[in-house]
Amino acid sequence: MTLRLLGHAFMALAAVVLALPIVVVSGAALNGGRTMLFPPQDPTLARFHEFFVSESVWTTALLNSVVVALGAAALAVLLAWPLAYLLWKTGSNLSKTLAALGSMPFALPPIVFGVGLGFFWAFLGGLGALWAGIVSHAALFLALPLVTISIGLQSIDRAHLDAAATMGATEGVTFRTIVLPQTIPYTVSGFFFALVLSFNEFIVMFFVSASAYSTVTLQIFNSLRNGYTPTMAVAAIAFIAVSVAVFLAVARWGDLPRLMGADQSRN
């Protein structure tokens, strides 16, 4: 009994520590002055207006963030789908190697991939272009939809495939009527994972943007030398809100524990 209580206390403590910086940042966004104080001095919502409406530095950056995240997530899903399908369908060594290579950028320190992409786009002439930023993030986060779509494909009931084959369905028909519908939730989850992580990423963006444009997190990174300001805290709140909304949606319409690799047989 005491052990149970101890367990609950430990989980509560973990939740508090996990939430602490987020709470503090949210409070700091209300500061009236330019310094990050907690609890906030002279509380005001003026910083929200600055971030979302009046200061063009932030509104432009926010637009860039949205464009890059949406584009990169879509491209990553488009690349991951055929790869995951190939892996599931053939299980060939080639597809396994490709999946491993495609996951490399995500597994290695981002600063190394960022430096490499900086050189890469300098040669191809995409340095400083928004589309190059989108392609870079798609490569970086390819691993995420690859994993979720693979999990989705593995969860297809073999009996459905056999039934379709017995009734003479071609590969195309089976794909359209069985494979695609059953994997849509997993595809959407993969899209959202890539979206949220791209939204928050800045190191790779720093090297490929070459200061020609900036996203919100990159803008904060670039002004780090002058310290944090309450307007940046507003950005933090907005970004946390987006993440929570996205993952709540994934949990609502998909099976989050299964996506994260929970055992299927127990509930």
Place this chain on the structure above:
Amino acid sequence: MTAMDRIEAVEADAPPRPSKPVQARTSLLPGLLTAIIVLLCITPFILVLAISFGQKIEGAGWVWSFTLENYRRFFVGANWPETSTTLYLQQLWFSLKYAIVASLLAVVTALPFTYLLTRLSRKAQARWLVFILASLSLSEVFVVMGWDIIFSANSGIPAIFRATGLTDWLKAVGWFDTLREWGLANPRNVKFKTSEFATVLTMSYLVWPYAVILLYPPLSRLDPSLTEAARTMGAGPWTVARTVILPSVRLPLVGSVLLLFVFLLGTYVAVTVFAAPAQHTTAISIYESVRGANLNAPFGAAQAVILLVTAAVFLGLGQTLTRRAEAR
């Protein structure tokens, strides 16, 4: 970061695949995919390797070359043999130290948490996972922003220490001097900026949600009848944890530490904000060389290669260790 592990884990318990021959129509696909992945995911790393042998030209960037100059500079300094410096080796040492301590701390604290998480109902797990994933995706700039306030002298922990009289109490019992020796206090109050403590703690926070996500699959696949059997045979909860749970997740545990370690080698913001300049890491030096004040891309690339090789050495070491443990 877990991509391959996850895919392999899923594959392991998948039914046998449909073994239809791939149709000729689709045979274009593998070639195209190979081309795209090699171009986007592999070429950047190859470029880093190739440019690390390049040569800097004063005031005009760099040219292709094959010189070991950049590597020599890393190990003994640019003016060797007249003078030598271990500055860059020290930076690598700090990279390793921060990453090892932070990843160990994250995994050790995430293990009991994740175990407890997997024992909750499916619905409660989903709710916790939303919270964990939201904090996992939180940008490093925001995480550091939060801890920056928490550690700041004006409104963070030091202010609380002063206001509650804890500082005076520490001074009275003499522990304050110990804190000063550890670099966690100035003459007036406790301070965490700059300190290794704040750096490591923030880095650990940064990967803690990753640790939970990595440990979640093996722990949730743990057969509850094993622990129940041990309990009915009279084993206490600590004995169960030590003899049943720990051994069965030993491999994922080591794997998680290694993955988080590699990930943390590239930490940038936490180190610039919380570590003293003399204790900066290789990642910062890479940034300075490629885009910062020094503008020496080949040297930056060489440091990036060394960072990757270091990561590879540790991954290999971890693999041999686990394989040896398996064989026994």
